Amino acid sequence: MTREGQKLTPLEESLASVAPRPLDFDRDVFFYRAGELAARRDCDMEQTPLRRWGWPAAFSAMTTAAAILLAMQCHRQGTADIPDGGRAVPESVAESLPVRDPAAQPESRLAEMMEYQRLCDAIFRDGIDAHLPEAVVSSETKTDSTVSLSSAELLNQMLNQ
Amino acid sequence: MAGVDAETLKRLLDANSAALGLYARQWCNTPEDVVQDVFLLLMREPAVPENVVGWLYRAVRNKAINAAQASRRRATHEAEAALRAELWLTPSDSDRLDAAVAAEALAGLPLDEREAIVARLWGGLSFEETAHLIGASLSTAYRRYQQGIAALRERLEGTCRPKNSR
Numbered sequence: 001m002t003r004e005g006q007k008l009t010p011l012e013e014s015l016a017s018v019a020p021r022p023l024d025f026d027r028d029v030f031f032y033r034a035g036e037l038a039a040r041r042d043c044d045m046e047q048t049p050l051r052r053w054g055w056p057a058a059f060s061a062m063t064t065a066a067a068i069l070l071a072m073q074c075h076r077q078g079t080a081d082i083p084d085g086g087r088a089v090p091e092s093v094a095e096s097l098p099v100r101d102p103a104a105q106p107e108s109r110l111a112e113m114m115e116y117q118r119l120c121d122a123i124f125r126d127g128i129d130a131h132l133p134e135a136v137v138s139s140e141t142k143t144d145s146t147v148s149l150s151s152a153e154l155l156n157q158m159l160n161q
Numbered sequence: 162m163a164g165v166d167a168e169t170l171k172r173l174l175d176a177n178s179a180a181l182g183l184y185a186r187q188w189c190n191t192p193e194d195v196v197q198d199v200f201l202l203l204m205r206e207p208a209v210p211e212n213v214v215g216w217l218y219r220a221v222r223n224k225a226i227n228a229a230q231a232s233r234r235r236a237t238h239e240a241e242a243a244l245r246a247e248l249w250l251t252p253s254d255s256d257r258l259d260a261a262v263a264a265e266a267l268a269g270l271p272l273d274e275r276e277a278i279v280a281r282l283w284g285g286l287s288f289e290e291t292a293h294l295i296g297a298s299l300s301t302a303y304r305r306y307q308q309g310i311a312a313l314r315e316r317l318e319g320t321c322r323p324k325n326s327r
Contacts, residue, residue: 023196037204
């Protein structure tokens with residue numbers, strides 16, 4: 001009998017009276033698996049959206065932030081250092097600045113550092129008076145003795161010379 | 162809305178598993194696996210489908226076709242169908258129709274007619290549900306069913322005994 005309630009012909013009734021062969025499967029195993037799935041489904045349904053998506057969202061956000069920071073770091077390494085914190089240098093000043101050969105710069109810098117180290121060693125060994133520049137000495141003799149320079153100022157002066 | 166509970170599952174299984182198995186047999190020879198998988202699929206659904214019986218038949222149809230394709234037996238399935246037909250129906254107490262003869266006659270029908278007859282006679286689906294299930298119009302589903310019944314009438318003529326003939 002169909003659910004539509006239409007009257008079946010005798011042939012249809014005869015056919016419908018023959019039952020389909022029952023399926024041969026282990027119902028206990030089936031219901032065990034069904035219960036397992038139902039429990040898992042209910043567990044999934046109990047999870048709030050925050051609990052379900054919280055960790056993936058946090059992971060995605062952190063990964064994105066890390067990727068952006070890495071890209072920024074790579075970009076910074078690729079660009080030259082800008083003097084004066086990035087402020088624009090006036091053209092008149094820029095023309096007056098000495099142009100250093102980039103290839104020679106490391107050697108000259110090394111030489112300056114070695115010279116500075118030698119001077120420091122000599123000052124520590126002989127004392128500051130032994131290494132005063134003549135200009136400073138002469139100015140000291142010419143000016144009043146109350147005008148005195150500190151050690152750091154003297155050192156800077158010597159280095160400038 | 163909650164998913165299917167154990168009581169509903171048991172009721173659906175008892176009422177429909179045999180007919181679903183017969184329906185699955187139209188495509189594959191592993192109906193037990195197909196029907197079990199479909200009921201387990203139903204358990205995973207977060208909510209009970211609106212027309213759960215129609216949903217079961219649709220899922221069984223898809224799974225049975227996939228199973229047949231996967232095992233690459235579909236090409237020879239039509240030829241094998243008659244040989245396996247004795248597994249389709251159980252002899253009934255009414256003795257109005259011989260189950261083996263009916264199964265053999267049914268197996269001799271084209272698949273689309275057989276499908277419509279099984280879904281409607283044993284599955285209890287309406288013509289609308291059958292049409293939706295087979296992906297055809299209502300008139301097509303009705304036509305296939307009537308053609309199949311007519312063919313069965315020819316084949317079973319003389320073997321079908323009236324209700325009160327005993």
